[in-house]
Amino acid sequence: MSGSSETNSANDKLLIDIGSTYFKVSTSGSIEQHFRDFNKRILDDLLHKSGETVQRFNAKDIHICSSANGGLSTLIIGLTQSYSLKYATNIAYNSGINVIDSLIFQNIEDYSIPSDLIDVVIIVGGIDSNSGLFDDRLNQYLAKLNYSNAVYVGNAQDGAKMASTVKRLVVLPNIIDDRLHIVEKHLKDYLTNLYQQDIEGKEDIKHLYEITDNQIFSTPFVVNKSLPLINASFSVTDPFILLDIGGATTDVHYSKDLVTDNIVTEQGHDRIVFKKLGVYKSRQSLIFTAEQNEYAYELLMHLKVTENIYEEHSDKATKILMQLAIFLVLCKMSHYRPAYVTLKLLAMNSIVFTGGITKVLNTEDVEDVVAFFYRKILNSDHKPRTVLDTNYDIWTLGAKDHAICQ
Amino acid sequence: MRPKDLAVSHEDTIIWVSGSIGFDKIPSIFEGSPTMKVVTGVIGNDIHVVANRLMDLSLNARGYEVFNLGVNTHLEEFFDAAVETGADILLISSLNGEAEGWGREVKIHKAKYKSLDGLTMMIGGNLTVGSGNADDIVPRFKNYGFDLVCHQIDLNTGLDMLEAHLQEKLQEESQA
Ligand code: B12
Numbered sequence: 001m002s003g004s005s006e007t008n009s010a011n012d013k014l015l016i017d018i019g020s021t022y023f024k025v026s027t028s029g030s031i032e033q034h035f036r037d038f039n040k041r042i043l044d045d046l047l048h049k050s051g052e053t054v055q056r057f058n059a060k061d062i063h064i065c066s067s068a069n070g071g072l073s074t075l076i077i078g079l080t081q082s083y084s085l086k087y088a089t090n091i092a093y094n095s096g097i098n099v100i101d102s103l104i105f106q107n108i109e110d111y112s113i114p115s116d117l118i119d120v121v122i123i124v125g126g127i128d129s130n131s132g133l134f135d136d137r138l139n140q141y142l143a144k145l146n147y148s149n150a151v152y153v154g155n156a157q158d159g160a161k162m163a164s165t166v167k168r169l170v171v172l173p174n175i176i177d178d179r180l181h182i183v184e185k186h187l188k189d190y191l192t193n194l195y196q197q198d199i200e201g202k203e204d205i206k207h208l209y210e211i212t213d214n215q216i217f218s219t220p221f222v223v224n225k226s227l228p229l230i231n232a233s234f235s236v237t238d239p240f241i242l243l244d245i246g247g248a249t250t251d252v253h254y255s256k257d258l259v260t261d262n263i264v265t266e267q268g269h270d271r272i273v274f275k276k277l278g279v280y281k282s283r284q285s286l287i288f289t290a291e292q293n294e295y296a297y298e299l300l301m302h303l304k305v306t307e308n309i310y311e312e313h314s315d316k317a318t319k320i321l322m323q324l325a326i327f328l329v330l331c332k333m334s335h336y337r338p339a340y341v342t343l344k345l346l347a348m349n350s351i352v353f354t355g356g357i358t359k360v361l362n363t364e365d366v367e368d369v370v371a372f373f374y375r376k377i378l379n380s381d382h383k384p385r386t387v388l389d390t391n392y393d394i395w396t397l398g399a400k401d402h403a404i405c406q
Numbered sequence: 407m408r409p410k411d412l413a414v415s416h417e418d419t420i421i422w423v424s425g426s427i428g429f430d431k432i433p434s435i436f437e438g439s440p441t442m443k444v445v446t447g448v449i450g451n452d453i454h455v456v457a458n459r460l461m462d463l464s465l466n467a468r469g470y471e472v473f474n475l476g477v478n479t480h481l482e483e484f485f486d487a488a489v490e491t492g493a494d495i496l497l498i499s500s501l502n503g504e505a506e507g508w509g510r511e512v513k514i515h516k517a518k519y520k521s522l523d524g525l526t527m528m529i530g531g532n533l534t535v536g537s538g539n540a541d542d543i544v545p546r547f548k549n550y551g552f553d554l555v556c557h558q559i560d561l562n563t564g565l566d567m568l569e570a571h572l573q574e575k576l577q578e579e580s581q582a
Contacts, residue, residue, distance in 0.1 A: 080486035106520045130492035
């Protein structure tokens with residue numbers, strides 16, 4: 001990566017990112033990264049491994065972000081795939097929330113009730129001049145569901161009625177306007193605040209306030225902040241995607257130019273999370289996804305290994321799993337295995353990798369998989385520029401930008 | 407350019423649409439009843455936008471509330487938009503010859519929705535590849551699930567047909 005984060009004005013700041021597997025500590029001159037010790041409190045672990053560095057800074061100059069809690073989970077109940085569910089999903093991802101499921105209200109009886117606790121249920125549907133779209137089946141479903149918060153962002157008339165029947169329901173303005181366009185603000189603010197409160201409420205994170213005077217933010221929020229700055233600072237050309245393949249989840253941030261879609265939002269970059277795609281905590285489900293993909297086997301052959309690698313716990317196995325993760329995510333963003341958005345990957349000029357993956361793979365390893373994907377899935381020799389953010393410059397950029405703004 | 411004329415180039419062709427498109431407010435035949443909602447757009451990968459723009463203006467002038475999904479609209483998006491808006495009418499344009507392929511899918515897709523039984527379905531434009539024969543095309547598309555089929559029929563004639571159809575439907579409903 002061409003730019004360096006050292007010459008920026010926030011020289012005297014210490015930036016700390018707590019992830020589910022690693023934490024990293026960045027000063028103007030260095031970046032340290034450590035595997036977390038799960039037998040220790042985060043603060044103790046941090047002070048044990050990077051105590052000297054932390055001690056050199058005042059609490060007002062220490063900025064912390066965290067994705068350690070894995071983010072909040074949401075279940076979305078909407079009327080249609082193309083509007084209510086799609087809009088709410090988009091807003092949830094952009095607020096750093098993980099969508100665990102979305103269901104169409106007319107078929108609500110056909111869905112099973114998730115057993116896990118849902119942090120927030122989003123209910124949405126209809127423009128304001130439409131109403132009477134939800135009935136008692138909604139209450140029956142919610143009564144069986146284990147959730148902490150519920151927010152209604154559908155047509156105004158149904159919201160007014162529902163407020164009295166659904167427990168703990170927050171009613172906000174409709175996210176679909178009278179022209180069927182998306183309105184992000186209210187739901188996004190609500191979800192971002194909820195995430196923020198969750199981070200602050202986590203016991204483990206609370207202790208971190210002993211070393212900082214600043215608010216602790218969610219990592220996706222910080223990364224998203226850096227996206228508009230990326231091509232000004234690094235040799236990345238628009239449109240691009242940024243892949244953050246971590247221990248538990250994979251985050252994809254992408255330029256809006258890559259989407260052919262009915263969603264017209266104000267921001268230039270959107271985010272999507274693949275919750276069960278990671279190389280440590282989510283290793284098993286990554287392998288499961290690979291086994292469902294007919295090309296994954298070919299990729300393994302191409303990488304000169306067999307499926308036995310899934311059983312191995314070695315550096316080599318981690319490397320192969322990371323390469324598989326890249327391939328599987330690209331598949332999910334393409335027409336081959338469409339997730340909720342499909343990207344025009346042939347129009348993509350750069351692909352940026354950040355997170356733990358950059359410590360394991362080199363440019364050649366990454367380019368090899370990307371080329372394999374384009375050849376096999378898209379039948380093309382297209383070769384986007386690959387950029388490895390080995391120094392966590394992107395995160396530093398977002399964190400710094402944020403630190404300066406505070 | 408004269409008012410209400412539109413010039414579009416197709417390779418070397420310039421076509422002029424002129425005369426009585428009539429966007430001035432026409433008194434609605436449904437005076438007194440709630441405004442009818444129409445979802446409209448051009449189906450499939452079709453980018454012929456001119457008729458769609460005219461359609462939007464004409465429908466508005468005739469007093470409908472219009473939800474225009476524009477070009478490149480897929481069948482699921484049309485139905486989804488009808489659900490979200492509570493539309494009374496779905497009015498699809500097709501110009502580039504894709505209509506036949508989509509037409510066959512209409513029944514299968516629509517059957518997935520539980521709230522679209524009362525939706526009036528209309529399609530118009532060039533409904534086949536080449537010129538085609540309306541006598542074959544109209545019954546075929548009716549069989550696909552459309553109430554009104556306008557192959558190479560001008561917009562205003564088509565919208566008059568729609569009004570007549572809706573009036574008939576209203577009468578039937580009031581008698582029932
Ligand atoms: C302009 C034009 C283009 C422009 C479109 C620009 C744009 N963004 O709109 C460009 C150059 C991009 C283009 C591309 C193509 N075009 Co072209 N195009 C035309 C052209 C010359 C005029 C269309 C137009 O705007 N007319 C003005 C509007 C007002 O009229 P209209 O579209 O006919 O609509 C009227 C009626 O049909 C009716 N109507 C329309 N919809 C509905 C709906 C209802 C419910 C009702 C009641 C009435 C109704 O109301 C309108 C007013 O009366 C026509 C030929 C022609 N002279 O009609 C070909 C034509 C439509 N194109 C044609 C073709 C084949 C193509 C291409 C496939 C060419 C190619 N090989 O690449 C591509 C397809 C691109 C795509 N993905 O869709 C064919 C379609 C043939 C067919 N159906 O069998 C035509 C008929 C030319 C021909 N004779 O071969 N095209």
